[in-house]
Amino acid sequence: MKLPLDINKIKGFLDPDEGAALFDHCMTASELGPCLEVGSYCGKSTVYLGEACRRSGTVLFAVDHHRGSEEHQLGEQYHDEDLYDEQLGLMDSFKSFRVNMRLAELEETVVPIVASSMVAAKKWATPLGMVFIDGGHSLDAAMTDYRSWSRHIVPGGILAIHDIFPDPKDGGQAPYTIYKLAKSSGLFEELIRVKTLGLLRRV
Ligand code: SAH
Numbered sequence: 752m753k754l755p756l757d758i759n760k761i762k763g764f765l766d767p768d769e770g771a772a773l774f775d776h777c778m779t780a781s782e783l784g785p786c787l788e789v790g791s792y793c794g795k796s797t798v799y800l801g802e803a804c805r806r807s808g809t810v811l812f813a814v815d816h817h818r819g820s821e822e823h824q825l826g827e828q829y830h831d832e833d834l835y836d837e838q839l840g841l842m843d844s845f846k847s848f849r850v851n852m853r854l855a856e857l858e859e860t861v862v863p864i865v866a867s868s869m870v871a872a873k874k875w876a877t878p879l880g881m882v883f884i885d886g887g888h889s890l891d892a893a894m895t896d897y898r899s900w901s902r903h904i905v906p907g908g909i910l911a912i913h914d915i916f917p918d919p920k921d922g923g924q925a926p927y928t929i930y931k932l933a934k935s936s937g938l939f940e941e942l943i944r945v946k947t948l949g950l951l952r953r954v
């Protein structure tokens with residue numbers, strides 16, 4: 752997989768092996784329909800998914816309110832002062848996201864949706880080839896993402912979930928909870944796990 756820019760230059764929370772797995776599965780899933788991610792931040796995952804969508808001639812919807820998750824807020828563990836709007840007193844990763852989409856030559860492929868996952872999903876009606884969930888990590892946020900988006904995945908399409916920690920010692924349980932829900936729903940079959948990324952296929 753050759754990416755259109757040096758991926759290490761983009762801030763974010765995605766391991767290169769996880770990115771490669773997203774790219775590979777998106778290459779086939781994007782043949783089935785446009786793809787969507789929840790949680791773009793500065794666009795690291797967006798580049799892997801977007802590049803696959805570009806090659807398939809489809810689009811990637813990139814949903815993020817760009818106000819950061821709990822852990823990105825001022826004073827929290829993953830706060831980044833470069834992404835903080837002093838005047839508003841709010842996080843704003845959209846500027847950086849836009850710069851990166853331009854550098855990655857993905858402006859004709861990626862459709863940014865600057866809104867919360869819940870608002871973006873409200874009137875959604877487009878069937879999707881792949882959905883990547885990497886948004887808020889509260890149980891409420893993860894459940895909203897799962898309920899809002901998994902139902903739009905076409906048969907044969909892919910549901911990818913980030914930050915899966917089967918052992919509670921390693922991290923929060925919300926993404927793992929929706930992963931298990933997807934599995935037990937009978938609507939998805941487990942494909943593969945790559946580090947903290949889980950991939951399932953819509954049956
Ligand atoms: N996928 C990114 C990392 C995402 S970090 C990467 O590859 O680096 C999580 C992102 O989810 C943050 O940018 C945050 O703003 C966004 N987010 C959190 N809760 C959200 C919600 N309810 N709706 C939309 N975006 C949300």
Ligand code: MG
Pocket residue numbers: 764885913914
């Ligand atoms: Mg994540």
